[in-house]
Amino acid sequence: GAVVSQHPSRVICKSGTSVKIECRSLDFQATTMFWYRQFPKKSLMLMATSNEGSKATYEQGVEKDKFLINHASLTLSTLTVTSAHPEDSSFYICSAFSELDTQYFGPGTRLTVL
């Protein structure tokens, strides 16, 4: 079946640095990808919709200057957490819809900001 990968799976960084997370659709093209965030014991919250070749659409309350999204190709979207702070520590998950309109989730990236 369709696979979505994320890299890295785990990252630890110092406060104030930027971290880039990649999301790839491995065997299908995705014009739209989604970025979610999950706090411990909480729901997955949609952060933004990543659109290939155009600007991302951010959900209310998500700072677009802090969470930069780039969807440069039909198989790759990146989320960059800029000037990371400890409160940005979370589990970030991306997803993509296949041509058959089924949504597949990546395995997630655990970000820890010291």
Place this chain on the structure above:
Amino acid sequence: DQQVKQNSPSLSVQEGRISILNCDYTNSMFDYFLWYKKYPAEGPTFLISISSIKDKNEDGRFTVFLNKSAKHLSLHIVPSQPGDSAVYFCAVLQGAQKLVFGQGTRLTINP
């Protein structure tokens, strides 16, 4: 304001018995509902879905029931197996592709 609610954070069931996971939603306009299963440090995987034109959908051991008047859906797993231990999220489809998730219910199947 939580549009999709799973009021039970956890559920423990004996192996072989039925597991029933519940979910409530607030907007009667929602018309497509999904259940996902999630293991720790992994992304959710799709389990089963139901459209608002139906009140039941069955796939093997998994059955989803939809009660539109009560704005309630439930996932039944029978018989429950140890491998079913995971966090289960219900979700509604908003628009064409946007998913809104509930808080999740951690299901533990005891041998």
